Amino acid sequence: MSDAQASEIEKPKVVTSRYALRVVVQSVHSEGKTIGLVPTMGALHEGHLSLVRESVRECDFTIVTIFVNPIQFGPSEDLSRYPRTLDMDLELLAEHHVDLVFAPPRQEIYPEGFSTYVTPPSVAEPLEGKRRPGHYRGVATIVLKLFNLVPAHIAYFGQKDYQQALVIRKMVCDLDLPIRLEVCPTVREPDGLAMSSRNRYLTDAQRRQATALSQSLNQAAEMVAAGESDSARILQAMRETLESAGISRIDYIALTDPETLEDTAKVVPETMALVAAYVGDVRLIDNRRIG
Amino acid sequence: MSDAQASEIEKPKVVTSRYALRVVVQSVHSEGKTIGLVPTMGALHEGHLSLVRESVRECDFTIVTIFVNPIQFGPSEDLSRYPRTLDMDLELLAEHHVDLVFAPPRQEIYPEGFSTYVTPPSVAEPLEGKRRPGHYRGVATIVLKLFNLVPAHIAYFGQKDYQQALVIRKMVCDLDLPIRLEVCPTVREPDGLAMSSRNRYLTDAQRRQATALSQSLNQAAEMVAAGESDSARILQAMRETLESAGISRIDYIALTDPETLEDTAKVVPETMALVAAYVGDVRLIDNRRIG
Numbered sequence: 347m348s349d350a351q352a353s354e355i356e357k358p359k360v361v362t363s364r365y366a367l368r369v370v371v372q373s374v375h376s377e378g379k380t381i382g383l384v385p386t387m388g389a390l391h392e393g394h395l396s397l398v399r400e401s402v403r404e405c406d407f408t409i410v411t412i413f414v415n416p417i418q419f420g421p422s423e424d425l426s427r428y429p430r431t432l433d434m435d436l437e438l439l440a441e442h443h444v445d446l447v448f449a450p451p452r453q454e455i456y457p458e459g460f461s462t463y464v465t466p467p468s469v470a471e472p473l474e475g476k477r478r479p480g481h482y483r484g485v486a487t488i489v490l491k492l493f494n495l496v497p498a499h500i501a502y503f504g505q506k507d508y509q510q511a512l513v514i515r516k517m518v519c520d521l522d523l524p525i526r527l528e529v530c531p532t533v534r535e536p537d538g539l540a541m542s543s544r545n546r547y548l549t550d551a552q553r554r555q556a557t558a559l560s561q562s563l564n565q566a567a568e569m570v571a572a573g574e575s576d577s578a579r580i581l582q583a584m585r586e587t588l589e590s591a592g593i594s595r596i597d598y599i600a601l602t603d604p605e606t607l608e609d610t611a612k613v614v615p616e617t618m619a620l621v622a623a624y625v626g627d628v629r630l631i632d633n634r635r636i637g
Numbered sequence: 638m639s640d641a642q643a644s645e646i647e648k649p650k651v652v653t654s655r656y657a658l659r660v661v662v663q664s665v666h667s668e669g670k671t672i673g674l675v676p677t678m679g680a681l682h683e684g685h686l687s688l689v690r691e692s693v694r695e696c697d698f699t700i701v702t703i704f705v706n707p708i709q710f711g712p713s714e715d716l717s718r719y720p721r722t723l724d725m726d727l728e729l730l731a732e733h734h735v736d737l738v739f740a741p742p743r744q745e746i747y748p749e750g751f752s753t754y755v756t757p758p759s760v761a762e763p764l765e766g767k768r769r770p771g772h773y774r775g776v777a778t779i780v781l782k783l784f785n786l787v788p789a790h791i792a793y794f795g796q797k798d799y800q801q802a803l804v805i806r807k808m809v810c811d812l813d814l815p816i817r818l819e820v821c822p823t824v825r826e827p828d829g830l831a832m833s834s835r836n837r838y839l840t841d842a843q844r845r846q847a848t849a850l851s852q853s854l855n856q857a858a859e860m861v862a863a864g865e866s867d868s869a870r871i872l873q874a875m876r877e878t879l880e881s882a883g884i885s886r887i888d889y890i891a892l893t894d895p896e897t898l899e900d901t902a903k904v905v906p907e908t909m910a911l912v913a914a915y916v917g918d919v920r921l922i923d924n925r926r927i928g
Binding site: 364368459460461462463464465466467468469483486487490491494495497516517520521522523524 | 655659750751752753754755756757758759760774777778781782785786788807808811812813814815
């Protein structure tokens with residue numbers, strides 16, 4: 347942890363170039379400090395901050411990256427309107443005693459002629475991978491680049507993006523990346539809605555509707571607790587919950603193996619439930635273990 | 638350099654598991670030594686050994702990897718008959734004071750379920766990329782893995798595989814890999830034939846034919862030196878040289894920009910000539926600057 351902790355809260359050092367980042371990282375390494383990395387797209391909320399707290403607790407030096415990664419957005423997705431709240435983000439990170447923020451411009455990460463990508467592992471194919479072609483290619487590529495730019499000891503991701511965490515974990519394994527991953531629990535609003543930067547898009551009415559996602563997951567867990575194990579019946583009940591809240595544009599509801607994300611016909615203790623649906627034109631995702 | 642240098646020549650330490658490799662590498666790193674990496678597929682010749690000598694000269698600790706990378710071979714290529722000469726390789730590496738050899742079995746590098754790949758940069762597309770679909774995907778993936786397994790300061794490659802060096806250099810740049818590359822000159826037999834593990838396949842008669850590749854490159858350089866700059870005329874002369882040596886199965890002859898590998902109509906000082914052709918059923922490649 348930096349001197350920022352000892353003095354009054356001040357904004358963390360922000361670097362925008364890879365060169366400046368390397369200079370700091372090399373100096374931190376040479377002091378033998380452990381580095382924690384929290385990659386974000388900014389628009390920080392309690393979910394991100396829980397990762398930051400974990401990194402600050404476990405590592406000597408915490409680096410948060412803020413970069414809205416264009417290559418993980420599809421052509422019809424919300425890249426241009428994705429919330430950018432850098433000043434507020436920096437205040438929050440200062441309060442959490444983050445040591446360094448890397449907030450590069452797009453050209454620093456994808457200069458003219460950039461053309462090398464990571465083809466993500468097969469677990470990237472179902473669910474989000476099917477609905478968002480190219481999304482995990484973009485995620486895997488930026489995460490690999492960040493891991494190379496910030497040779498951290500531990501990188502922190504949220505369980506909220508469950509499939510993303512699986513994709514990154516498998517990439518780390520397949521490509522022999524020398525980094526440890528920690529996947530931290532989803533942080534929820536009091537009414538159960540999973541924290542997401544995209545929640546800011548919701549109107550008050552949509553915000554109320556949106557609780558149906560976590561409700562449908564809880565309902566699935568309750569059905570399992572009450573003895574139900576037939577996936578089809580659980581999926582049907584989840585769909586009715588979403589629809590009765592007025593959510594009709596459902597991308598997927600799935601009960602799957604927790605590692606392969608293959609659909610499971612019978613719920614077992616490890617089974618995951620995952621849901622993606624539009625509330626108005628805002629696409630939200632959520633998941634939980636239901637076994 | 639290891640103790641091997643001080644004592645009688647003894648075979649270098651060989652490790653076959655990623656775990657054993659990491660243990661050694663971490664200890665070398667903690668001593669503050671610089672590490673040189675020479676990735677090979679074995680069947681070592683003077684070309685490889687020139688890379689090894691350069692690494693031993695420049696770095697404190699030299700690691701040579703020997704791994705015939707299956708994913709860079711096409712289904713109709715020579716994976717199964719590719720020469721394996723491990724004992725002789727180890728003797729040569731001992732004579733050159735290599736500190737560590739990493740010679741993993743296939744399963745150690747590509748365990749069951751492996752499914753993450755590098756999509757190589759666009760410079761991988763022409764020439765070899767067109768004739769050997771998937772080749773550079775395999776090369777980029779294994780090289781990235783080796784760079785992660787052996788966090789070396791410098792990695793050594795041969796100019797003989799000119800496009801490969803460009804692909805790796807661009808990958809290193811695009812993915813922000815913290816490693817320096819050195820591309821060393823092609824080593825040739827006295828009659829000009831570029832050293833290659835595949836030269837072992839050649840019969841005596843084919844071996845004599847094979848010199849036509851480097852002859853055609855030299856001829857191009859001589860034409861340029863004599864004032865010729867029209868690519869079409871140079872290419873025609875090169876083709877005739879190959880064909881009059883009995884080489885009729887020509888994959889490509891190209892005069893290109895040295896960075897993009899795009900064909901050039903007029904030769905300039907940086908222009909590269911590249912050739913790929915079959916001598917019998919042995920596919921050989923060669924290149925040189927002709928401007």
